[in-house]
Amino acid sequence: MKMIRVGRWITAIALVLLAGVYVRALVYTPVERSQGLAQKIFYLHVPAAIWAETAMVLVGLASIFYLFLKDPRLDRFAESSAEAGAVFAAVVLTTGPIWGKPIWGTWWSWDARLTLTLFLFLLYVGYLLLRGAVADPGARARYAAVLGICGMVLVPFVHLSVYMFRTLHPMPIVLKPSAPSLPPSMLATWLFSLLVFTLLYVGFVVQRYALSYLREQLEAATGGIGHA
Amino acid sequence: MPLPEAVRHAWYVARKDLRVEVRARTGILSALAFVILVLLAFNFSRDPTAVPAIDLAPSILWVTLTFASMLALNRAFQLELENQAFDGLLLAPISRTSIYLGKLIANLIFVATIELLGVPLLALFFNVRILPFLGPLVATIALATIGFVAVGTLFSAMTVRTRFAELLLPVLLLPFMIPPLMWAAWATGPLLAGRPLSDIVGWLKMLAAYDIVFVGVALVLFPATVNE
Numbered sequence: 452m453k454m455i456r457v458g459r460w461i462t463a464i465a466l467v468l469l470a471g472v473y474v475r476a477l478v479y480t481p482v483e484r485s486q487g488l489a490q491k492i493f494y495l496h497v498p499a500a501i502w503a504e505t506a507m508v509l510v511g512l513a514s515i516f517y518l519f520l521k522d523p524r525l526d527r528f529a530e531s532s533a534e535a536g537a538v539f540a541a542v543v544l545t546t547g548p549i550w551g552k553p554i555w556g557t558w559w560s561w562d563a564r565l566t567l568t569l570f571l572f573l574l575y576v577g578y579l580l581l582r583g584a585v586a587d588p589g590a591r592a593r594y595a596a597v598l599g600i601c602g603m604v605l606v607p608f609v610h611l612s613v614y615m616f617r618t619l620h621p622m623p624i625v626l627k628p629s630a631p632s633l634p635p636s637m638l639a640t641w642l643f644s645l646l647v648f649t650l651l652y653v654g655f656v657v658q659r660y661a662l663s664y665l666r667e668q669l670e671a672a673t674g675g676i677g678h679a
Numbered sequence: 680m681p682l683p684e685a686v687r688h689a690w691y692v693a694r695k696d697l698r699v700e701v702r703a704r705t706g707i708l709s710a711l712a713f714v715i716l717v718l719l720a721f722n723f724s725r726d727p728t729a730v731p732a733i734d735l736a737p738s739i740l741w742v743t744l745t746f747a748s749m750l751a752l753n754r755a756f757q758l759e760l761e762n763q764a765f766d767g768l769l770l771a772p773i774s775r776t777s778i779y780l781g782k783l784i785a786n787l788i789f790v791a792t793i794e795l796l797g798v799p800l801l802a803l804f805f806n807v808r809i810l811p812f813l814g815p816l817v818a819t820i821a822l823a824t825i826g827f828v829a830v831g832t833l834f835s836a837m838t839v840r841t842r843f844a845e846l847l848l849p850v851l852l853l854p855f856m857i858p859p860l861m862w863a864a865w866a867t868g869p870l871l872a873g874r875p876l877s878d879i880v881g882w883l884k885m886l887a888a889y890d891i892v893f894v895g896v897a898l899v900l901f902p903a904t905v906n907e
Contacts (some may be wrong), residue, residue, distance in 0.1 A: 578848075
């Protein structure tokens with residue numbers, strides 16, 4: 452199948468570029484003064500966090516359109532985006548503590564943003580579990596769409612709470628109303644990394660989408676036994 | 680459909696559920712017994728000489744209420760599974776929105792009853808003064824409960840027809856319960872400590888915003904969970 456191969460290529464290119472991000476971050480970007488080398492993890496952590504949340508928004512949007520149009524392609528996309536989002540949320544939750552240990556002095560802190568990323572991750576897990584628990588494809592798509600929309604609606608509450616709580620978490624440096632407050636070379640590395648993570652997301656979703664399609668074909672051919 | 684009509688139909692649905700509940704009384708009695716047992720468990724799992732009850736009261740209150748409402752929500756559509764009662768309800772000449780609204784009202788009354796009995800018990804067991812702060816406390820509990828139950832009623836309509844319904848509902852619902860739970864717990868703490876009302880108004884506003892958004896979302900999405 453052509454699509455799965457396209458997805459593999461995109462992912463492969465993104466992985467090669469990811470190695471480039473490491474090189475650029477470690478060799479060509481200055482060391483931050485107060486946090487030292489630990490700050491390097493931001494080049495992975497923040498783009499992953501952005502895609503973990505964006506994926507949820509895309510799941511929600513695809514779900515809204517699915518409920519109107521009943522197009523199975525939208526449902527397949529939502530499923531794929533949720534799985535990719537779960538992976539990115541896992542990356543955020545892994546890189547966060549690695550940074551937290553030297554800087555906060557603890558692996559885990561019940562900081563608002565960290566906590567809510569954990570809940571974003573659990574939201575994805577719930578979404579994927581719900582999909583697994585419904586046998587009928589039509590009901591599965593509708594239930595998943597309902598949950599996906601609710602998940603998207605929850606994300607703004609997550610964001611609002613970042614600004615409302617007193618928190619240990621660094622405030623946004625790049626995505627804020629005023630101009631980004633970091634040196635150009637750091638910004639360049641960061642933007643490069645964001646691009647790479649975008650490619651990774653696209654690669655994952657394309658592959659996963661092709662897989663869903665194949666699985667549906669199998670389900671149709673074997674009378675619904677092929678569900679996994 | 681004109682609004683008063685829809686509300687009247689919703690009330691019929693709610694009244695039907697509540698009548699079943701009042702005649703059987705198993706649900707409310709087991710929920711009450713559950714609340715008492717959770718409070719007991721809390722009592723024996725804390726060190727009264729180390730942590731004063733007043734510091735622990737908000738956590739005890741909100742954990743107990745969270746689990747108790749979960750219990751109530753699992754029950755909401757379970758009743759309808761017997762004798763395919765739900766099909767009958769769907770065949771009734773009322774809108775899907777009215778069914779949701781009716782279920783929401785019935786669940787709210789059910790959970791409110793548990794809270795009405797549970798909160799005085801908490802005050803009694805842990806020697807917490809609640810009478811001077813009764814008004815704001817009731818407002819906080821009411822706002823949080825509406826948020827829980829609105830999302831929970833929507834989700835239980837879906838999970839009840841899946842495998843592992845009892846397990847899936849908490850997994851799906853808890854990420855949605857945690858934000859209002861946090862705000863409510865953080866409002867209850869200062870409240871019980873006798874802080875001025877202005878300290879908690881922000882949390883109450885968040886709770887109200889959450890309620891409005893999720894009741895609206897659930898009203899719109901509910902038909903998608905039942906359309907066959």
